Amino acid sequence: MSEVRDTVFIGKKPLMAYVTSALIQLATMPTVRIKARGLSIGRAVDVAQIISRKTEAGYFVGEILIGSESLESQDGKLRNVSTIEIEVKKQE
Secondary structure (H helix, E strand, C coil): CCHHHHHCECCCCHHHHHHHHHHHCCCCCCCCEEEHHHHHHHHHHHHHHHHHCCCCCCCEEEEEEEEEEEEEEECCEEHHHHEEEEEEEEEE
């Protein structure tokens, strides 16, 4: 069972690891979503900007969704964590 993966989740890896992953997915799909939450949001924006501005392949940033999620912290309290989802598309 092969599941279509069109999302790159941003974490603590080096920036170019996410750029490479997104570009590999964009080679076979028209759209990729870059998702991050909390302190990784800035890195997600950087990934989208590198793909859209630094590559000559004609990618652009589409829809951007922002929000928040409630997560339980280690001390048992509920905390709101900001989230972002950035769509990167191929120009047609």
